[in-house]
Amino acid sequence: MKKTSLVQIKADEKAKVLEILGGTNLESKLLSMGVYKGKQVVKLSHIGLKGPVVIKSGRSILALGHSVAEKIIVEKE
Amino acid sequence: MIKKIYLIGNPNVGKSVVFSRLTGVQVISSNYPGTTVEIAKGYLILGQEKVEVVDLPGTYSLDPTSGAEEVAVSLLKELPKDQIAVINIIDSTNLERNLLLTVQLIEEGYPVVLCMNMCDDAGHRGVYIDFAKLEELLKIPVIATCALTGQGIKLLTERINEAISAPKPGLTHQDRWLEIGKIIEQVQRLEHRHHTFREILEDASVRPVTGLIMAVGIIYAAFKFVRFAGEGIISRITDPLFMNIYRPLLEKLSAPWQEKGFFFHLLIGDLISGKIDFKQSLGVLTTAPYIEFGMVLPYVISFYFILCLLEDIGYLPRLAVLLDNLLHRLGLHGYAVIPVLLGFGCNVPGILSTRVLESKRERFIACTIISIGVPCVPLQAMIFGLLGKFGGWYVSGVYLVLFALVIILGVILNRTLTGYSPEFLLEIPPYRFPPLLMLWKKLYLRIKGFLVEALPVVLLGVCFINILLYFKLFDFVTAIFAPVIHGLFGLPKEAVVALAIGFLRKDVAVGMLMPLGLTANQLFIGATLLAISFPCIASFVVLAKELGIKGLIKSTAIMVTISIIVGSALHFLVLH
Numbered sequence: 001m002k003k004t005s006l007v008q009i010k011a012d013e014k015a016k017v018l019e020i021l022g023g024t025n026l027e028s029k030l031l032s033m034g035v036y037k038g039k040q041v042v043k044l045s046h047i048g049l050k051g052p053v054v055i056k057s058g059r060s061i062l063a064l065g066h067s068v069a070e071k072i073i074v075e076k077e
Numbered sequence: 078m079i080k081k082i083y084l085i086g087n088p089n090v091g092k093s094v095v096f097s098r099l100t101g102v103q104v105i106s107s108n109y110p111g112t113t114v115e116i117a118k119g120y121l122i123l124g125q126e127k128v129e130v131v132d133l134p135g136t137y138s139l140d141p142t143s144g145a146e147e148v149a150v151s152l153l154k155e156l157p158k159d160q161i162a163v164i165n166i167i168d169s170t171n172l173e174r175n176l177l178l179t180v181q182l183i184e185e186g187y188p189v190v191l192c193m194n195m196c197d198d199a200g201h202r203g204v205y206i207d208f209a210k211l212e213e214l215l216k217i218p219v220i221a222t223c224a225l226t227g228q229g230i231k232l233l234t235e236r237i238n239e240a241i242s243a244p245k246p247g248l249t250h251q252d253r254w255l256e257i258g259k260i261i262e263q264v265q266r267l268e269h270r271h272h273t274f275r276e277i278l279e280d281a282s283v284r285p286v287t288g289l290i291m292a293v294g295i296i297y298a299a300f301k302f303v304r305f306a307g308e309g310i311i312s313r314i315t316d317p318l319f320m321n322i323y324r325p326l327l328e329k330l331s332a333p334w335q336e337k338g339f340f341f342h343l344l345i346g347d348l349i350s351g352k353i354d355f356k357q358s359l360g361v362l363t364t365a366p367y368i369e370f371g372m373v374l375p376y377v378i379s380f381y382f383i384l385c386l387l388e389d390i391g392y393l394p395r396l397a398v399l400l401d402n403l404l405h406r407l408g409l410h411g412y413a414v415i416p417v418l419l420g421f422g423c424n425v426p427g428i429l430s431t432r433v434l435e436s437k438r439e440r441f442i443a444c445t446i447i448s449i450g451v452p453c454v455p456l457q458a459m460i461f462g463l464l465g466k467f468g469g470w471y472v473s474g475v476y477l478v479l480f481a482l483v484i485i486l487g488v489i490l491n492r493t494l495t496g497y498s499p500e501f502l503l504e505i506p507p508y509r510f511p512p513l514l515m516l517w518k519k520l521y522l523r524i525k526g527f528l529v530e531a532l533p534v535v536l537l538g539v540c541f542i543n544i545l546l547y548f549k550l551f552d553f554v555t556a557i558f559a560p561v562i563h564g565l566f567g568l569p570k571e572a573v574v575a576l577a578i579g580f581l582r583k584d585v586a587v588g589m590l591m592p593l594g595l596t597a598n599q600l601f602i603g604a605t606l607l608a609i610s611f612p613c614i615a616s617f618v619v620l621a622k623e624l625g626i627k628g629l630i631k632s633t634a635i636m637v638t639i640s641i642i643v644g645s646a647l648h649f650l651v652l653h
Binding site for chain 2: 011025026028029030031032033034036037044045046047048050051052054058059060061062063064065067068
């Protein structure tokens with residue numbers, strides 16, 4: 001098991017959220033949108049080198065800015 | 078005794094559609110989060126009583142993390158809980174995520190009715206929900222609705238009275254999710270379906286390569302359609318009406334009018350070689366209605382048709398994802414495409430919708446960029462109408478200059494302004510295909526809005542200009558500004574009047590350039606200057622409201638400086 005961020009995994013890979021860095025505001029925002037520790041997500045795409053990351057969490061599709069995606073630490077499955 | 082009913086729910090679950098159904102008040106709804114930036118209010122007859130219904134901005138939880146969410150939560154606390162009812166609207170295709178707010182509302186003791194909206198779509202997507210079981214578990218009334226067709230709305234109104242307050246001990250969000258997970262297991266059954274064509278498109282539009290190809294294709298097609306449909310309406314409907322019916326009528330009516338005095342000048346204007354020329358006569362009954370109905374309205378219709386279609390399908394948030402990278406360099410993030418696109422219709426709703434952006438800095442950048450570099454449809458229609466005959470290069474030239482300005486200005490503002498730009502975090506809605514009737518209703522609302530705003534200003538504006546021209550009151554202003562206009566921008570001194578009128582309305586201002594007999598290059602400079610200089614008075618008022626006086630002054634100073642620089646530069650490049 002390796003810890004990486006959402007930025008580093010490839011499109012179509014599944015991962016489990018381990019940790020959300022970057023303060024309580026971001027964490028609670030993501031939490032209220034359904035992304036929290038232990039949640040399984042699928043990365044759908046990554047636009048450009050420093051662009052946003054699109055993930056699927058439950059039945060929602062979420063677009064995360066590059067620096068948000070960097071702060072979501074996941075474990076690849 | 079219910080005194081007020083609040084509609085609350087996650088962003089983009091169709092609150093505004095339910096609101097329209099309940100109250101009969103028509104509000105704009107779209108398929109992207111954050112359409113409702115102003116609080117809409119209406120009334121519902123409940124038994125014998127008339128109860129106020131409030132449509133709140135979307136929120137994911139009762140712990141606000143953005144300005145709009147804060148508004149929603151604070152409004153909810155206005156009245157004691159026993160005097161209100163809360164209709165919690167849920168997107169049935171995404172029950173799990175939506176239930177967080179529901180659970181929190183119940184815990185805090187709000188009297189809640191659960192409105193399970195879009196339940197037809199849930200069926201299409203293989204989501205089956207046991208509503209009776211959900212009602213049993215949550216202990217609140219649960220009603221399945223489809224607000225687009227009106228299904229379930231009557232039942233919803235009948236059961237509002239059943240909402241009761243039953244507070245529970247508060248949990249943490251993490252525990253709430255666990256709780257919700259257990260509920261979901263008991264009430265929701267997912268049928269695995271093969272990817273439908275719709276889902277393949279949804280997917281492709283947010284992937285780098287396919288997404289970009291789709292974006293270019295859609296924007297190109299949209300632009301082509303707006304021109305094609307706009308021109309079609311002009312050549313087939315409005316021009317024949319004006320030329321074959323309205324003009325002969327006006328000429329017949331004004332023929333006995335031998336003495337061409339003040340009122341003739343005011344209403345009909347100048348005759349061009351003995352005839353009324355809608356583009357040059359400048360009368361309240363001639364040029365004014367022709368500009369609004371004959372040149373601008375056709376494009377307003379075709380533009381809003383495409384915008385409404387893209388909004389309702391749910392394409393715009395996907396465009397936001399693709400453009401996030403570029404917009405980051407301008408100190409904005411992807412979601413700023415929404416205000417910018419609305420700004421292309423009219424700067425006023427564009428500036429208002431910058432409320433979807435969180436920080437003051439972002440909103441300042443977005444408002445300034447919209448005012449300077451985003452020409453509204455009326456202005457664009459006039460640019461097409463005037464410059465189009467000199468060839469596509471002049472029209473494209475205006476857009477190129479504006480685009481370059483937006484990029485340069487954005488980069489500079491991003492580097493120099495203090496403050497922060499928050500991160501991009503956006504839910505992407507599924508594609509939806511709303512019934513055509515909804516599309517027409519929205520188009521009608523927008524066109525009505527345009528006419529109500531524009532028509533009085535145009536008629537009064539032309540009237541006012543004619544009075545000033547007749548009594549030669551402009552000569553004073555013209556004399557003062559002539560050195561700038563002529564020396565710096567290479568325009569004849571009469572163009573001062575047009576640029577000044579730009580403050581009133583841009584389309585009339587371009588109209589004022591028509592009788593001056595300008596060369597293509599001069600028209601190009603004039604039109605570009607009108608696009609970037611002061612916004613019209615209506616945008617000015619909302620700018621003041623949204624940015625505050627200090628922000629307005631700052632933004633205006635930027636506009637004036639840029640107008641002078643760009644005007645002189647173009648003059649130097651084009652005319653020398």
